Amino acid sequence: MSLFTAAVRPVLFRVGGGDAEAAHEWTLRRLAGLAPAARRALHRQNFVSAPRTVFGVRFPNAVGLAAGMDKNGVALPAWPALGFGFVEVGTVTAHAQPGNDRPRLFRLRASEAVINRMGFNNAGAAALAERLRDLGALPVPLGVSLGKSKVTPIEEAVQDYLASYELVRPFADYIAVNVSSPNTPGLRSLQDRAHLEGLLGALVGKVPVLVKIAPDLTEPAIAEVLQACADHGAAGVIATNTTLSRDGLAPADQHRAGEAGGLSGRPLTERAHKVVDFVHRETGGRLPIIGVGGILDPDDATRLIDAGADLVQLYTGFIYRGPGLVKAVARAIPGHD
Numbered sequence: 001m002s003l004f005t006a007a008v009r010p011v012l013f014r015v016g017g018g019d020a021e022a023a024h025e026w027t028l029r030r031l032a033g034l035a036p037a038a039r040r041a042l043h044r045q046n047f048v049s050a051p052r053t054v055f056g057v058r059f060p061n062a063v064g065l066a067a068g069m070d071k072n073g074v075a076l077p078a079w080p081a082l083g084f085g086f087v088e089v090g091t092v093t094a095h096a097q098p099g100n101d102r103p104r105l106f107r108l109r110a111s112e113a114v115i116n117r118m119g120f121n122n123a124g125a126a127a128l129a130e131r132l133r134d135l136g137a138l139p140v141p142l143g144v145s146l147g148k149s150k151v152t153p154i155e156e157a158v159q160d161y162l163a164s165y166e167l168v169r170p171f172a173d174y175i176a177v178n179v180s181s182p183n184t185p186g187l188r189s190l191q192d193r194a195h196l197e198g199l200l201g202a203l204v205g206k207v208p209v210l211v212k213i214a215p216d217l218t219e220p221a222i223a224e225v226l227q228a229c230a231d232h233g234a235a236g237v238i239a240t241n242t243t244l245s246r247d248g249l250a251p252a253d254q255h256r257a258g259e260a261g262g263l264s265g266r267p268l269t270e271r272a273h274k275v276v277d278f279v280h281r282e283t284g285g286r287l288p289i290i291g292v293g294g295i296l297d298p299d300d301a302t303r304l305i306d307a308g309a310d311l312v313q314l315y316t317g318f319i320y321r322g323p324g325l326v327k328a329v330a331r332a333i334p335g336h337d
């Protein structure tokens with residue numbers, strides 16, 4: 001048992017009377033408030049150098065922070081200090097929006113899982129762009145995840161993504177097109193070939209654009225996404241987002257199975273692995289892959305790399321295993337350069 005799971009996690013899981021989102025906000029505030037000297041000390045302690053160049057971007061190590069943890073980039077300088085080799089902020093939308101009603105984030109401890117139905121609560125793409133302009137250069141590459149505003153009808157989705165894209169593009173090393181969140185009605189239909197072609201046709205340009213896909217797509221549906229990616233010059237795919245499936249929950253968490261939202265963490269590990277493996281085989285290894293879903297130890301990460309991922313990201317593993325996981329995973333994935 002690590003110091004984190006023995007001593008820090010029990011305290012964190014009690015913040016806000018056990019409300020998971022209160023713990024999340026508390027953590028973000030603490031990280032955002034880290035003094036520069038503390039950040040530098042942490043960086044020296046945690047940062048593993050194992051560089052890889054993927055879609056033309058040099059990543060100092062292969063482990064990224066997955067989208068959704070720091071939607072508005074409030075704690076951006078802290079993540080590299082915890083060892084992350086890249087950070088994906090967002091998902092942001094063209095219009096600032098509050099997201100769904102709380103509670104909307106649930107820990108399923110026995111399953112090392114989380115269910116969330118946040119619904120893209122975010123301060124909007126313009127606020128993020130302003131924050132990124134103020135921050136200046138970061139020590140690691142930055143991805144910005146874009147989604148569709150809730151008020152925008154699906155037929156106008158392209159304009160909505162494009163508005164966000166124009167605002168954040170100058171600051172992003174890559175753009176993630178999130179068409180796979182289960183918490184915005186209709187969003188996942190943008191994974192359909194025709195919709196995706198329209199979206200990629202409008203967005204692919206100066207900055208690498210990656211498509212983030214759902215783990216619940218069938219293999220033929222994934223193959224269509226990959227065809228659209230190839231036709232429009234997408235730089236890669238991010239596999240995967242959270243799942244609507246409730247397979248793999250521990251008996252103690254069954255009472256949560258009916259909670260609406262996307263499931264992440266341990267129950268997603270196998271499915272994410274299968275999707276990465278399929279994408280790699282289907283594209284003959286020619287399309288870069290960021291593997292994400294259920295990485296709770298270094299072995300989960302190396303299995304995704306072995307299946308064809310070039311980089312990995314994590315979110316739920318950070319909640320259950322703490323910052324030590326980042327360094328352990330970074331050490332386990334060799335650099336290329």
Ligand SMILES: Cc1cc2nc3c(=O)[nH]c(=O)nc-3n(C[C@H](O)[C@H](O)[C@H](O)COP(=O)(O)O)c2cc1C
Nearest residue numbers: 066067068091116240241264265293294314315316
């Ligand atoms: C609370 C929460 C919020 C999330 N928000 C986003 C988001 O805004 N955009 C996105 O692309 N993915 C989002 N995700 C999905 C993660 O980026 C990741 O794809 C998924 O959780 C699987 O990885 P994990 O098992 O390591 O958590 C969110 C996940 C969680 C748990």
